[in-house]
Amino acid sequence: MSNLRELYQELILDHNKNPRNFGRPPHPTHEAHGYNPLCGDRVTVYLSLDGDRVEDVRFEGKGCAISTASASMMTQMLKGKTVAECDAIFSNFHDLVTGKSCPVESLNQLGKLAVFGGVRDFPARVKCATLAWHTVQAALHGQTDPVSTE
Amino acid sequence: MSVMEQPGTTSRIVPVRSLDVAAVRRDFPILNMRVHGHPLVYLDNAATSQKPRQVIEALTRYYTSQNANIHRGVHYLSETATAEHEEARERLRRFINAAQAREIIFVRGATEAINLVAQTWGRTHVKAGDEILVTHLEHHANIVPWQMLCEQTGARLRVAPINDAGELIMEEFERLLNPRTRLVSVTFVSNALGTINPVSDMIALAHSRGIPVLVDGAQAVPHMRIDVQELGCDFFVFSGHKMCGPTGVGVLYGKAARLEAMPPYQGGGDMIRSVSFEKTIYNDIPFKFEAGTPDIGGAIALGVAAEYLQRLGMDLIADYEHDLLEYATRALRAVDRVRIVGNAARKASVISFVVDGVHPHDIGTILDQEGIAIRTGHHCAQPVIERLGYDATARASLAFYNTREEIDALVAGLRRVVEVFG
Structure with a gap:
């Protein structure tokens, strides 16, 4: 049960129930679709870039608690960041959920996203936690094919 | 004159045969396993069955x-x-x-x-x-x-x-x-x-x-x-x-x-x-x-x-599983927020279900922590799941070596799911 509480922390359950930045914005500059064929999770990420900076980021989709909360908290984290900063945060987040050792400064940079640390004990759920992140990478770097976690 | 009274007829004793599940379970070494500290409850038989010692x-x-x-x-x-x-x-x-x-x-x-x-x-x-x-x-x-x-x-x-x-x-x-x-x-x-x-x-x-x-x-x-x-x-x-x-x-x-x-x-x-x-x-x-x-x-x-x-006898297996399916269907229907998907009049021992407000994948993870193995997703049958209005379901599929106690464990696990998600 302790592993479970570690995975389904209050903050994750809250973002699952009330996802932030949910819905399609009127004029996104970039968008990308992500799909996890294992569980059928789908996500679409919308970006409004102002030069190199993320002015707005929103998402739509259907998925499990981990993928929904991850997408929701990701949008909060990436708003206002540069593309390079987004890439760095994604790399740190990926290390966190796959259980790679994270230097303290990387963890500090992740802030509230550290609640996803419990995912490392559930290898089957890593794809759920990273779906929205892979999708935002595709949107940022202009990949047009839908992202699949398979 | 009724048949019963005809001279020369004697009542035949028909032995009521049923599956000796305790004995059957001893044939399956894997059923003794513990998973995450709990006895394994294997309810993913439609994906693959377990194998007897033979x-x-x-x-x-x-x-x-x-x-x-x-x-x-x-x-x-x-x-x-x-x-x-x-x-x-x-x-x-x-x-x-x-x-x-x-x-x-x-x-x-x-x-x-x-x-x-x-x-x-x-x-x-x-x-x-x-x-x-x-x-x-x-x-x-x-x-x-x-x-x-x-x-x-x-x-x-x-x-x-x-x-x-x-x-x-x-x-x-x-x-x-x-x-x-x-x-x-x-x-x-x-x-x-x-x-x-x-x-x-x-x-x-x-x-x-x-x-x-x-x-x-x-x-x-x-x-x-x-x-x-x-x-x-x-x-x-x-x-x-x-x-x-x-x-x-x-x-x-x-x-x-x-x-x-x-x-x-x-x-x-x-x-x-x-x-x-x-x-x-x-x-x-x-x-x-x-x-x-x-x-x-x-x-x-x-x-x-x-x-x-x-x-073992396929007819005995069918009878036993039918009984277990009815027990499980009743038990799951009694759990708050659980809905069974697929209610055909004639069914084999497979129960697809959803829990309101909880994604099947999360159900699967929580049950796994209780040692209970079920399948979640579209079960390689995406069209039928979508036809009934879902992206994914949880599925408990029962075999002749499953027991009512295991169904009770599933029900307790589902109550835990509801508890975690509030």
């Missing part, structure tokens, strides 16, 4: 004291392996009551069997404008091979619809049978919902119009007695690993006349009578369809699995 020992015995290639050696081991392999074919014949052992083709599983029929029978009998008829209940393995055939030939895949309970609408099925229909390919039991299709009636309707029928029996063979002669189907396919046998081996049954008229599937050794660069003469059935060295040990162990199930 089957595991048959594999060990083969590799320890029988291993040799078949149908070609003159030495002792080759003759032993060949005899065991052909004995397995005979046991599988008995298991589905085929008329002849040569109607049993060993393949990798139901998927390969359907691909084989699509690419051999299909490529020679199906042309542009023809139709293949399936149902909305099919597993991807009974959809995609036909789509591939349709792409190759210009034929069209038609789909017989289902109602909201997850049952085939027979009138619609009958309406879709027409002079262009070349084949009906239908699942006996839905892997996603447990619905049992009225295949006998479907076969009668198709045959009355001269249309052959393939029955996907992958989910039927572990649950009920199968008699392919009584069914009258032209092809019947199933996988070994869902009926207590090993993975990687299964069966294509076909009526001998149909199999003989079909071209081979793969070319290679064992499927030929003679080879020269000018002309190759193919072997007789079943060998014509068994190119290359097959999974000999797997086939032998599958024969042992078939015999194991028959010795």
